Amino acid sequence: MLPSGRPAPGVALIDPVPLYREGLAALVRRTPGLRWLGSTGDPHSAVRLHGRLRPDVLLVDSVLDPAGHLARLLVERDPALVIIGLVRDAHTRGNYVTTALDAGVRGVVPRSAQPGDVARVITETCRSRAFVHPELRAKDRPTLTRREYQVLALIAEGLENQHVATELVVSVETVRTHVKGILRKLDARDRTHAVSLAYRSGLLLGCPPVLE
Structure with a gap:
């Protein structure tokens, strides 16, 4: 028991x-x-x-x-x-x-x-x-760059673009560019959908390999 x-x-x-x-x-x-x-x-x-x-x-x-x-x-x-x-x-x-x-x-x-x-x-x-x-x-999902993975992880924590930019010390426009890349690679409709797909595919379950 x-x-x-x-x-x-x-x-x-x-x-x-x-x-x-x-x-x-x-x-x-x-x-x-x-x-x-x-x-x-x-x-x-x-x-x-x-x-x-x-x-x-x-x-x-x-x-x-x-x-x-x-x-x-x-x-x-x-x-x-x-x-x-x-x-x-x-x-x-x-x-x-x-x-x-x-x-x-x-x-x-x-x-x-x-x-x-x-x-x-x-x-x-x-x-x-x-x-x-x-x-x-590593075999069954798109590969994100290191920065895209960092942005995605912060989005998964509920942060908006401005807060993500502050956390990573980059511009909001840079964050928006990374978000667009994430949505395209994951074939996601929006940020929430991207996070859902990332968890279901294992992308956010642990620390996956990413491109530099």
């Missing part, structure tokens, strides 16, 4: 490879603070599995849900469900992570990651409700 008296989060898996299912089951069982509930290799039985086991955390192989349709359906049924995408190598580029997060996936980790990394992503996603593995942060 957890300190609060609640049971440890129950984990289930949807993956087509029996060996991977067995391996993850063993990993979860030996990870303190997690409970293994079960798995299936058939995405069509995912809804039944969720209804039967009621997991707190559900890991899904990205090849079984590349467009996020299954994730969206399950989250609509159970908003408290934490879905973690196990990202195949073929999906580490392009917009898979953004698509998955938009669909309600809470965390993403390379399917080929070391067991300890997978366990860490499960526990961290349960704790923070959002986690993008570092290997995926």
